[in-house]
Amino acid sequence: MSSLETVRTRVRLAPGPTAATRGRGTRRETVMPGEHAQQIPLDELRTRLRQWCAEHVPHDWRRQQTGAGHQEYVRFQHWWFDELRAAGYAVPHWPAAWGGGFDLARQAVIFEELARADAPRLSLHFVSLHHAAGTFLGAGTPEQRDRYLTGILEGAVWCQGFSEPEAGSDLASLRTRAERRGDVYVVNGQKIWASGAAYAQHCLLLVRTDPAAPKRRGISYLVLDMDSPGVLVRPTRQITGEEHFCEIFLTDVEIPVGNLIGAENDGWRVAQSTLASERGGTMIELAERLAVGLGWLLGEVNGAGGKPTAGTVAGDRLARLAREVQALRLLVRQVITRPSAELAQGAHASVVKLYYSELLQRLTGFGMELAGLDGQRATRRPLSSGWESGTWLLDHIGSWEWTIPGGTSEIQRNIIAERALGLPREPAV
Amino acid sequence: MTDQMTDQTTGQTTGSPEDDDRAAIRDLARRLVATTFPPARARGVAEKGGAPDADLDRELAAAGLTGLEIAEKYGGGGGSFTELAVVLEVLGEHVGASTLLSSAVLCSGALSLAGTEAQRERWLPLLAAGTVSGTAALGEWLGGRDRVVATRTDGAWTLNGRAGNVLDARAGRLLLIPACTPDGWLVALVEPSVPGLTITPQAQTDETRCLDEITLGAVGVSDADVLAVDGADTADATRLLGALANRAAAAVAADSVGNARRVLDMTVGYVQQRRQFNRPVGSFQAVKHQAADMLVNLETSAALVDEAARAVAHDPSSCDLAVSLAKDHACELAARNAGTALQLHGGIGYTWEHDLHLYLKRALLNEFLFGEPRWHRDRVLRGLLADDGLPGPS
Ligand SMILES: Cc1cc2nc3c(=O)[nH]c(=O)nc-3n(C[C@H](O)[C@H](O)[C@H](O)COP(=O)(O)OP(=O)(O)OC[C@H]3O[C@@H](n4cnc5c(N)ncnc54)[C@H](O)[C@@H]3O)c2cc1C
Numbered sequence: 001m002s003s004l005e006t007v008r009t010r011v012r013l014a015p016g017p018t019a020a021t022r023g024r025g026t027r028r029e030t031v032m033p034g035e036h037a038q039q040i041p042l043d044e045l046r047t048r049l050r051q052w053c054a055e056h057v058p059h060d061w062r063r064q065q066t067g068a069g070h071q072e073y074v075r076f077q078h079w080w081f082d083e084l085r086a087a088g089y090a091v092p093h094w095p096a097a098w099g100g101g102f103d104l105a106r107q108a109v110i111f112e113e114l115a116r117a118d119a120p121r122l123s124l125h126f127v128s129l130h131h132a133a134g135t136f137l138g139a140g141t142p143e144q145r146d147r148y149l150t151g152i153l154e155g156a157v158w159c160q161g162f163s164e165p166e167a168g169s170d171l172a173s174l175r176t177r178a179e180r181r182g183d184v185y186v187v188n189g190q191k192i193w194a195s196g197a198a199y200a201q202h203c204l205l206l207v208r209t210d211p212a213a214p215k216r217r218g219i220s221y222l223v224l225d226m227d228s229p230g231v232l233v234r235p236t237r238q239i240t241g242e243e244h245f246c247e248i249f250l251t252d253v254e255i256p257v258g259n260l261i262g263a264e265n266d267g268w269r270v271a272q273s274t275l276a277s278e279r280g281g282t283m284i285e286l287a288e289r290l291a292v293g294l295g296w297l298l299g300e301v302n303g304a305g306g307k308p309t310a311g312t313v314a315g316d317r318l319a320r321l322a323r324e325v326q327a328l329r330l331l332v333r334q335v336i337t338r339p340s341a342e343l344a345q346g347a348h349a350s351v352v353k354l355y356y357s358e359l360l361q362r363l364t365g366f367g368m369e370l371a372g373l374d375g376q377r378a379t380r381r382p383l384s385s386g387w388e389s390g391t392w393l394l395d396h397i398g399s400w401e402w403t404i405p406g407g408t409s410e411i412q413r414n415i416i417a418e419r420a421l422g423l424p425r426e427p428a429v
Numbered sequence: 430m431t432d433q434m435t436d437q438t439t440g441q442t443t444g445s446p447e448d449d450d451r452a453a454i455r456d457l458a459r460r461l462v463a464t465t466f467p468p469a470r471a472r473g474v475a476e477k478g479g480a481p482d483a484d485l486d487r488e489l490a491a492a493g494l495t496g497l498e499i500a501e502k503y504g505g506g507g508g509s510f511t512e513l514a515v516v517l518e519v520l521g522e523h524v525g526a527s528t529l530l531s532s533a534v535l536c537s538g539a540l541s542l543a544g545t546e547a548q549r550e551r552w553l554p555l556l557a558a559g560t561v562s563g564t565a566a567l568g569e570w571l572g573g574r575d576r577v578v579a580t581r582t583d584g585a586w587t588l589n590g591r592a593g594n595v596l597d598a599r600a601g602r603l604l605l606i607p608a609c610t611p612d613g614w615l616v617a618l619v620e621p622s623v624p625g626l627t628i629t630p631q632a633q634t635d636e637t638r639c640l641d642e643i644t645l646g647a648v649g650v651s652d653a654d655v656l657a658v659d660g661a662d663t664a665d666a667t668r669l670l671g672a673l674a675n676r677a678a679a680a681v682a683a684d685s686v687g688n689a690r691r692v693l694d695m696t697v698g699y700v701q702q703r704r705q706f707n708r709p710v711g712s713f714q715a716v717k718h719q720a721a722d723m724l725v726n727l728e729t730s731a732a733l734v735d736e737a738a739r740a741v742a743h744d745p746s747s748c749d750l751a752v753s754l755a756k757d758h759a760c761e762l763a764a765r766n767a768g769t770a771l772q773l774h775g776g777i778g779y780t781w782e783h784d785l786h787l788y789l790k791r792a793l794l795n796e797f798l799f800g801e802p803r804w805h806r807d808r809v810l811r812g813l814l815a816d817d818g819l820p821g822p823s
Binding site for chain 1: 693697700701708709711712714716717718720721722724725728729730732733735736754755757758802803804805806807809810813814817818819
């Protein structure tokens, strides 16, 4: 237990969000767009967003967040979340009853404008706003929805405890064991690579409840409160130097049966709602951020050696990246313009994820080439940014953060070949 | 299997009326081209040494597809370029040896854009009905080396020079010849029978298309046969040529999307059926992953080409960037996909007997036709610089 305490105090510098510490009492009257948001004409919404961004995005946030400590990062993230929430732009993808209610076209406008204003990203809340929310909206009971979505709006931070040392791409082979004893599950095992776990109050936890069943049928989905006794979180230093993902050790951790999402042994199906939540609006924002990045590259090439022309290495690379970024923007918008059934023959999400992550790798790699030897000097990445750290080398190294998690590129190609093209499936074990 | 698969990628049934129309046109064109122009016929055309295929053109015209975009008062369908693009894509699926691109996209398109009432009345009904086909010589405009020069004498123009790589000139009864003037450009309507004009068929590696060379020795053009001409302060001909180049490039990109779609279907079908090591070769991941990449290439191309066709139809004066992005991407990736397909077919794909070579050769030609990659990339770069990046989504 004492090591748990040590780890906690090292990384958990921010207090959990409470109304008192975060000054929410004064903010109760914030804008909850609800149904009327649907009616705002797109142009008007865009103008509003542009103006709001001009007034609210701190112009020097990158500088402030560069070299910032954990505490400063967490404080800044909560502050930015509050700003967005107060304006009604934190959860546009949620249902109206929960403060969202923007259709996809309007979400696109919001995410586009945030991207173009180079606003900070809600990295601390990413799992809360997408994975956790998607799970409860897809598979939670009304009580769970009420409790957890309210918590998220108040700033609760979630993490995702799916991967294990022996269960990566083959997630369904996970071994963390949960045994039911009365009205609790007793959980033992280890999770790995859980992003933001050191900051989190809750964890989306996949456990094995029936070791005898075929591997996908013995999995259950639990909510773990991170301050439960027996939970030990150990941050792992990442390739970029930060400590964002963590190991989670679970020793005789008791989780109330009321924390079960979906039915016992039906966790694999519930997990699909979690994994499906990284689509739609999020991808639109990511595509727009790439378009912004392309503009930077254009400026760099143009500034360095005169106007880029075809037939030069830099000119050809730029022209290619331009068509790829534009193709990605059009692909992600198809979610809005076309019925889902026809999208890339049912593998649209995989096509988009694969294309985005590998395009990001190419684009940041080109930036790194432009920067040359001088670009290899050590720099620090501003926290709260996405891949756009301001240093192409770090951005490029960071791009594997997109080709590995959420189903590796190889797994996406398997999915596309099998689901969209009907080719024989990989051996199922 | 392949038909169902194809239908899902292309939007058979979507909400908007425009999409529904396009889906209906796609259905019609697919049925018609598949029966009139089966693969055996595509090879036959090549062996007879003679594209375009008159039967295919007749059927397209009879179904109203040739005149799809021509105004109703001239006997056309009053449709839009986005619809014509669908038919072009279907022709790409079948390596169709048709004059639709030269005649409908270029010739009819030019007359509709710039023709005088007399010129339209004379030609458009014939073009819509398919009784006449025409073409335009865009090579010089698109960076080619050939030159045609127009000089003004005695109240008329005289054309001298050479225009190579003209699509379907041998089949045309109406040739649109751009020529340089002291003020810029002139676009002349010329009939092939005019004295001083010769058409020499070029032999192409892709035998499903024909490109020809036109030489002009003192060919006279009266003012009545001038379609557009630049003046000291006007640029009608330049504008027309720009619009035609965009139509041509978008059209050939649509052909490449159809090409890539069929090539993927053929490949998926083949690797499922071909067995080695006691299992379908399509179960090997090295094969599956290449097939997955082919689909990604196809999907990104289709998205860009759809957008380009929309831009040509609805925003012709500012579609340069959208068209060049689509042309460069779709044509390069269709050629790459055809190469991957050849690899995944093994030895059988390397035979003359297999259809694949028809697709590979056409995809390779498309990469250079109507603006080589370099021409389009330069235009992309100029567009990016002018807009300070990619223009925002509409
Ligand atoms: C930055 C980052 C953040 C992450 N955040 C989280 C998080 O918050 N929560 C969480 O639960 N997990 C998280 N992960 C874990 C991530 O989901 C896994 O890393 C991922 O699923 C891959 O598993 P693995 O690392 O065990 O690699 P492996 O599965 O061991 O893969 C190794 C290599 O083998 C290939 N491979 C494996 N199986 C196949 C196959 N069938 N066909 C072809 N190739 C195959 C892979 O593509 C890869 O190239 C994160 C990972 C990273 C890098």
